[in-house]
Amino acid sequence: MEKLSDNLKTLTTEDKPQEERSGLTETDGEIKVTLTDQQADPSSPLYSAKSFEELGLRDTLLQGIYRMKFTKPSNIQERALPLLLRDPAENLVAQSQSGTGKTAAFVLAMLSRVDPSVPVTQAICLAPARELALQIMSVAKEMGHYTGTTLQFVSRGMDISRTEKVTANILIGTPGTLMDLLRRNQVTFKHVKVFVLDEADNMLDAQGLGAQCIRIKNLVPKTAQILLFSATFSEIVDKFAHRFASPANEIKLKKKDLSVDAIKQFYMDCKDADHKLEVLKELYALMTIGQSIIFVRTRNTADRVSAAMKESGHAVEYLHGKLETEDRDRIMKKFRDGIAKVLVTTNVLARGIDIQQVNMVVNYDIPVDRYNKPDFETYLHRIGRTGRFGRTGVAINFVHNKESLDDMVAIRDHFNREIVKVPTDDWDETEKILKRYM
């Protein structure tokens, strides 16, 4: 269990970060729009008419926000926080584009409702992957630094024995492990005031996870506030989400606003499956890319692609669900620290992972669902690993036959955003085009 410092100090104006201290100005490359400019543009999802100080947060939480160097709320934060903090608590189904700060919104909601002087579990936050749960943990740790709130990570390889009672104020983790703790009577949900599902559409849709989430929901008090967050809610899942959190306030995006425009989308027309690997190697030989993620469909492809890339002298790592927890944590740390520049992975990392330096995503395989149909939601989440909070980024799709081309065209039409072809036989031209956006 992690005890956050209860170092409560009085707020002074020096505590509030200066706009320029936010480190948000990015002047490298050709695109000179700063993130602070975007936060002042009413058409941007990063815009807010209000300041954090106007959102009714406790001083200790404002200090946490300054600690994170946030100067202004994003649109979702400005809209969600007043709804989240209402008393009596109301449920919320909230959608906003990838990388626009949903995590801070629900973390602040949990921290606001928890009473750290009472050593019982008062909030639960679940996510579909351990890497994402760990990331939410670290945001909660930072934001809650001055509150004295206790946190517990609940996923495989956690730091508690099989008999220990868990009484941390906030549990953050994955549903399977939380169910294990429940079966062993190590946790009680009697005092839970907030229950959050991040990537809620995925949590409720996925076979297995959905059933576990329903069981947990049925065990938290009826009065608990239920919060569902995601960048995507397909029509079917949306209905289910509303039943799950009924009655709920709603913040929704129009379909035309789903895509993040700062992410430029391209495709490369490969001759066949083997050619994809050749093109990938060429691409990496050519480009000096900050950090990038290559998404593939299966674990086998992840192994194969990373082995082939390594053989050609590229420093790549791979991560998928079959690896041991320690290996997953080690690789993720290397990637977060910028030691590993390229990560080959499956959909396990498609959602939520926030690494600001990632400026390129490659869809080595176009995402399809379990019925082999183009998976619009996963596509949006995958490309959303770049272009975080107003930064620029490129997404490159590899197609190699009619089927993959049709799938990509369906995705393009669904979001109504252009996907521009870049050549696989004129690398000077390709470099020129891509460099403009990286």
Ligand SMILES: Nc1ncnc2c1ncn2[C@@H]1O[C@H](COP(=O)(O)OP(=O)(O)OP(=O)(O)O)[C@@H](O)[C@H]1O
């Ligand atoms: N108000 C803010 N000011 C500056 N940066 C912020 C602010 N809010 C969030 N961020 C930063 O923006 C990045 C993206 O936030 P976050 O990971 O919460 O996005 P998200 O909306 O949950 O995205 P996804 O849908 O991909 O999960 C993070 O690096 C976070 O620290």
